[in-house]
Amino acid sequence: MAGKASLVWDESQKLTGRDPDFHRRDLWGAIEAGDFPEYELGLQLIAEEDEFKFDFDLLDPTKLIPEELVPVQRVGKMVLNRNPDNFFAENEQAAFHPGHIVPGIDYTNDPLLQGRLFTYTDTQISRLRGAKLPRNSD
Structure with a gap:
């Protein structure tokens, strides 16, 4: 890593x-x-019924959830194994969206996250010219 x-x-x-x-x-x-740089992806998962069992607000963006209370589960690894061949197509037209998730994962009521779910799409439509952007997968 x-x-x-x-x-x-x-x-x-x-x-x-x-x-x-x-x-x-x-x-x-x-x-x-x-x-090649490698990065691990880890998640801290909390069951809905355990949401209020902590002595702090889980949605407070200024707090880190201690790993002793909620261990990090390693779920993946990203390896940057090549530089872009076409910087414009592979970087400038890239668009990350926190709303695209795998089944079984859900969102909290965190106001910062909820705001991002809306604003990322809005920003990308403006920045990437929305419908004029070619699809990158079929």
């Missing part, structure tokens, strides 16, 4: 001022060199 790496605040500010595309180029170079 990729592990964790970061810059301290002062380094980050200086680097961003000198080279705002540093991380983008670093990622591109790593993939080009065959050093």
